[in-house]
Amino acid sequence: METHPLTAREQRAWEGYRRMQGLLASQLNRHLLRETGLSEADFVILDALLAAPDHRLRSLALRCEVQWEKSRLSHHLARMQQRGLVAREECPEDSRGAVFRLTDAGRAAVTAAAGHRVAAIRSYLLDLLTPEQMDTLGDVSEAVLTRLAREDPHRHAIAELARPDPGARSNPGA
Amino acid sequence: METHPLTAREQRAWEGYRRMQGLLASQLNRHLLRETGLSEADFVILDALLAAPDHRLRSLALRCEVQWEKSRLSHHLARMQQRGLVAREECPEDSRGAVFRLTDAGRAAVTAAAGHRVAAIRSYLLDLLTPEQMDTLGDVSEAVLTRLAREDPHRHAIAELARPDPGARSNPGA
DNA sequence: AGCCATTGGTTGACGTGTCATCCAACCGCG
């Protein structure tokens, strides 16, 4: 395969991004886990259930919302069920399906964790940026997400199934 | 803890970034693994060794270079040794230390993988950005890395030990 | 009504990363 090496400008953007995203993700995860007992992955799931009608979502809809692979979601939900954070119910409209409900313990945990999480996100990322940088980060992310959705329409584009208008959310966590 | 929810602008930046970084990382990793048999983590290690004098680095220096936790590095190097990609040697100046050398198989693998990796990084990220967006991504990454280094000087700031001048690199991969 | 392809979700195997702990070697200090 014939490809040219990255230019210095590309190198700076890519290398900086690559290093940053790994360190930031693990720092935010470590911080949240230490402060609240919830991992970032836990939080994302619980937050999606918190926002859902009756604090319930079918696995399929939840998968669309968080955009995880199905076996990742299945395994993670099983572990969260074991910890008492969610409960599994039958799906009334499709016997193949599973519905997951936020338990009282799960609700308390995610509610308590939200503030810690926002504080860390501000401290390690948002408060460091100018308004222009923040908007560009949003633009870049949108462009990449659009590109990824083209790559595998089934894997990514189904995200629209879950919630077409993210701006309507009142809870900021996820 | 009393923190305000994110503003709409902050939410767009954070939520977009959060979703994007997870999907991008797993797509790049999946693509590289499928095309070359090397994971992104493999590549980063091999590329650091490729660039090192004699294609050798002490574990400590390698750890500074890639900025991983020590047990992550130790476990990963053990697996790569098992696959014949690197070889472990004694450290001549510190009996506690270990030196890792790129094997012929490792060198062939990382050399063959470099083009695929660059092509994927361009396709999924760099080619989507304007020059201004690319520079801003670099600036944002730099700001976050600086912040993270303050958080735990021992964990992050030691990166300077490995290579003070990244611009001197001729191989673009890592 | 029956058939068949697709789908929703689970499961097991295995690679990966974090945390805590351990141990031998190093180095600074008295």
Add this chain to the structure above:
DNA sequence: CGCGGTTGGATGACACGTCAACCAATGGCT
């Protein structure tokens, strides 16, 4: 020279994520 604190690296346990395979239910088509 001896001591004690620190360091470099390994190890085990366990949580996590990917891949392939499986199976029952669904839905479209004849």
